[in-house]
Amino acid sequence: MIENVSDKNFFFQFSEAMKKFNDQKIVKIFTSGSFLDKTEISEKLQEKICETLGKKTKKVIVESRPEFVNKEKIKKLSKLCNIEIAVGLESANDDVLKYSINKGFRLKDYIKAAEIIKNICSLKTYILLKPPFLTEEEGIKDAINTARIAGKYSSAISFNPVNIQSNTFTEFLWRRNEYRTPWLWSVIEVLKESKKLTNARLMSSPTGGGTRRGAHNCGKCDKKILGAIQDFSLTQNPSVFDNLYCECKEEWLDLLEIEGFMQTCHS
Numbered sequence: 494m495i496e497n498v499s500d501k502n503f504f505f506q507f508s509e510a511m512k513k514f515n516d517q518k519i520v521k522i523f524t525s526g527s528f529l530d531k532t533e534i535s536e537k538l539q540e541k542i543c544e545t546l547g548k549k550t551k552k553v554i555v556e557s558r559p560e561f562v563n564k565e566k567i568k569k570l571s572k573l574c575n576i577e578i579a580v581g582l583e584s585a586n587d588d589v590l591k592y593s594i595n596k597g598f599r600l601k602d603y604i605k606a607a608e609i610i611k612n613i614c615s616l617k618t619y620i621l622l623k624p625p626f627l628t629e630e631e632g633i634k635d636a637i638n639t640a641r642i643a644g645k646y647s648s649a650i651s652f653n654p655v656n657i658q659s660n661t662f663t664e665f666l667w668r669r670n671e672y673r674t675p676w677l678w679s680v681i682e683v684l685k686e687s688k689k690l691t692n693a694r695l696m697s698s699p700t701g702g703g704t705r706r707g708a709h710n711c712g713k714c715d716k717k718i719l720g721a722i723q724d725f726s727l728t729q730n731p732s733v734f735d736n737l738y739c740e741c742k743e744e745w746l747d748l749l750e751i752e753g754f755m756q757t758c759h760s
């Protein structure tokens with residue numbers, strides 16, 4: 494029934510994972526690439542997986558690049574299970590997509606896919622906070638602007654602050670002190686401002702948060718701030734950010750101002 498090697502391999506992994514299935518309400522399928530890419534997982538297997546999970550769980554989240562989003566296919570899958578498609582837009586700025594992230598698609602490609610998904614099932618969008626070559630303030634503005642656009646199509650938006658992974662270009666810049674991972678104050682700013690612009694559910698769960706390789710503050714307040722970000726992600730109530738203070742907030746505010754000034758001098 495399953496013909497090709499990639500399918501056999503994937504189905505084996507899926508079957509193994511299903512042994513651990515314990516009536517979870519939401520199942521997220523992690524693939525290295527796109528679940529909807531039929532060269533990775535054949536359409537027959539995509540359907541089989543959705544059908545299997547559709548009987549067992551309330552929601553199935555799969556990730557896909559925009560180019561694999563096809564109306565007929567999504568219609569078919571959404572009949573088999575309650576599917577949510579997660580797309581990593583990262584930034585709505587084509588220059589950032591091209592030069593900072595090398596994403597290989599443009600905003601218009603995301604919008605085309607997002608319009609299809611929105612009319613059939615739910616869309617979750619991932620946004621990157623502070624890709625390389627952006628200052629802290631540019632990173633904040635870019636993430637908010639991206640949320641403003643993605644918010645028109647998405648039922649949920651997840652902000653991923655950049656974290657430093659081994660053997661990446663970002664790590665190279667970071668080692669040369671030419672890149673700092675975003676401040677947690679910036680994550681808060683993005684969540685608060687984006688909330689004013691969209692009804693999408695907003696969340697952030699910073700990978701490596703509070704460490705030098707992840708989004709971090711001064712070290713003293715990180716735990717408290719990460720707790721507030723988690724509270725917000727659950728409650729959507731921006732008042733969880735009220736009365737949060739640490740002296741490093743001044744340093745962060747100064748940085749935004751100084752970087753802005755340096756940019757003006759360069760241009």
Ligand SMILES: [Zn+2]
Nearest residue numbers: 711714739741
């Ligand atoms: Zn602090």
